[in-house]
Amino acid sequence: MSDEGERVIGVAARGDGITADGRHAPLAAPGDRVRADGSIIEGAHHQTPPCRHFPECGGCQLQHLDDPSYAKFLSDRIGSALSQHGIEADIRDAALSPPRSRRRATLHAERRGRQVHIGFTAERSHQLVDMMECEILHPELFRLLSPLRGLLAAMLPRTGRSDVGLTLTDQGVDVLLTGMSADDLATIESITGFARRHSLARLSIDEGLGPETRWEPEPVTITLGGVPVAMPAGAFLQATAEGEAALVETMREIVGDAMMVADLFAGLGTFAFALPPATKVYAAEAARDAILSLKTAANRAQRQIFADHRDLYRRPLTAQELGRFAAVILDPPRAGAKEQVAELARSTTPRVAYISCNPSTFARDAATLCEGGMRLDWVRPVGQFRWSTHVELAASFSR
Template sequence: MTDPEPAAATVVRVAARGEGVTADGRHVSHAAPGDHVAPDGTLVRGPHHQTPPCRHFPECGGCQLQHLDDAAYAAFVAARVTTALAAQDLEAPVRAPILSPPHSRRRATLHAERRGRQVHLGFAEARSHRLIDIAECPILDPRLFALVQPLRGLLAAMLPRSGRVDVHLALADQGPDVLVTGHDFEGLRAAEAITAFALRHGLARFAVDDGMGPESRFEPEPVTITLAGVPVALPPAAFLQATADGEAALAAAAREVASGATTVADLFAGLGTFTFAMPATARVYAAEGARDAVLALKAAGNAMQRRVFVEHRDLYRRPLDTAELERFDCVLLDPPRAGAREQATALAASRVRRIGYISCNPSTFVRDAKMLCEGGHRLDWVQPVGQFRWSTHVELAAQFSRD
């Protein structure tokens, strides 16, 4: 057997799950474009292979692509979109990716478990449930990472001997927001410890959820998140775009799609990330299935005297029909990872002039985009957004139009 040709052993792209792929189709873990696989299997680093910035890579499952330099990472984000489009025989201009910088994640979920007298706190190992006790994290906002070691101390005094809890961290207008799920911290001693911890570290809120729903144990003033200049109540564990940069990029794309529209439908509206990004003069209908988000969105719109009508509506069971959709100049939708097959079916049959689709899953996006295009809508452009730095998770915004 002869050794592979050098060109065939060169890594030419990164697959969707993060492995490098050689010209002859071999998948190689932790390889970057331009790397070379020697005949003995050794990986020879190329010009786009950087030294990973975190000591926990590649064991930690929070990141898969820290070995890529910025150019290779941007190319990966763009390729996730172009490859998905090609799989459905779709074509559109794909804009240069917008990438969130390191240390910009404003929400994350860590896991905590007791090991003897100590508590380990961090992310799960890649493709495993084993916990990586993080000593550094180049993706988290420093204000959140600063809580990691103090939380270990607090939880060491409160967690049971076995089991694991989740620690949800987010940055609100008032400071860090902490929610611990999977255990109830009962008693005066726990209440005093939580209050002292929250005051010492400037928390906006500390909440717990033992399975019966979040309960705030410390919240000196209502916790909010400002979206496009509008302060909105932030329920514990509510959905929030992962970075402020990512939110700004997606909101800018939504505004571009809705430019000139006087009536806009914002479907899967959440807390109103795109509702409040619309011009204050526009009339916006916002539909959302999560009750807490609906109440927060409605209250914020009323307080700011915005022309916003909010409906609590499950768009999977009851999507807007064609007649309802055609009341609007523009329709925006930002569904979960499963996409919006039911709503896209109705949109495909409609005469809505402009549609903006924000997606956190290129695969389900192109499935829905195919239906829209087959219904007579044009895919005008796609904007990739990489706000989950160094992960294989890619988001995008796209515009559809029709005459």
């Protein structure tokens, strides 16, 4: 190693910089140099982290990267996962969500003496970091943290940790408190007063048997493709509005003018409602609350969407069923869609839009589709979880 140190040429999956000789260096950016003693000479792509909690807080791992190197990290993760299956693909420029745009997050809360701490856990640790500022949360979510500490002082158990789910909906912030109770009159009144003062859309408590709504002055919705959809407490929503828009735009490009489309793992209908109203859509989802919301909204908007409550892991659509569709949209959980993809590979479906939040399982499924005669045309990385090692993508397959 020279006196100037070894140059960092990339970033590993967990966020460490990697030198040309394979050395890992925490908090190093591409273009930095790592001396023999581990100290870092910062290069052109090393930025000053904007948050005082970095790198202790586990909410971000890559605040020391500038946007070009962060975007390259996303692309490299996808390319590396595909290469392990012998697949090469055109990887487009990444769509990065801006700072302070996360509209959905689950934080942790615990009591420390007389104080209540709320935040993410520390990186590679169970230690809770009390969040005094945040560069990723939407300001409407972050502004609630200080008053929530006061509310939770009377609700948190003496030991253990509880969760605070925050989601920005059409009506405002939806709060879901998990692992705590509110049974006495004084606590119930304080919850109502808190929700009213802060104009919450809803406040629910899950004591272990599912969310129970304690405040909801009007039905909570999230607008998808111009259609208001009832939002069950704790339901999945794309992490940022900008990320959702990027995924929807990419999906539309892939699906094109297809008039018969299957939306698999449809959730609340993020992609189903984004298709033109004239499109006939089959939407399958295993979560009962989500598919009922989708069905009700589709009926009210008079959209041609057939909503099916179906577990695609246990009962995937068959190759014959899939052959009816001109395009298929897949948006599975992190585990991917192994069972469904096996049927899709045997089908005659000409186009597939695969939305993924896990490059590894995506690459596995991509290999199955390619072995079945499909071609991976291109991939678009999407950085919804700003400055984290979490990678999302939208990919185009054609037969």
